[in-house]
Amino acid sequence: MDIYDLVNDVDSKEKLVEFLFYLHKDFKENQEGWENITLADYLESMEAWLNDCDGVFQNKGEELPKDISWNFLGSRNRFFFIINVL
Template structure:
């Protein structure tokens, strides 16, 4: 499965939910392919990537997103801690 292709297709809530489901299934099936196998390392990797994401976009000749809703993303990550 090419996740980069799937990421490009995510434009709606339903597509985002489908992507999360695929990511979860991939972890269960291909855990040996995952660099970050614990929630701690996974979150640290996300933090590191966000810190240097401008370089990723510049190296990929893609525009750096300028309409990111950081508050909404923070909410998503927080509710993963408390939601049943």
């Protein structure tokens, strides 16, 4: 499964779960090709991308979706961190 093709098909919770399954599988099998290996790397990259996402979308001729639940994204990331620490 090509994760780059799969991400374009994500339009439901089930498809997101499937995408994350294959993303995790790719990480385990091809870790040397990944830039963000640690949680610190991931968080730094996520912060940088979010700071620049308006420009990223603009450069692609797209508009940032208006219906993003920033609270949901933030609280889920915090939840995953707490679960892993406890």
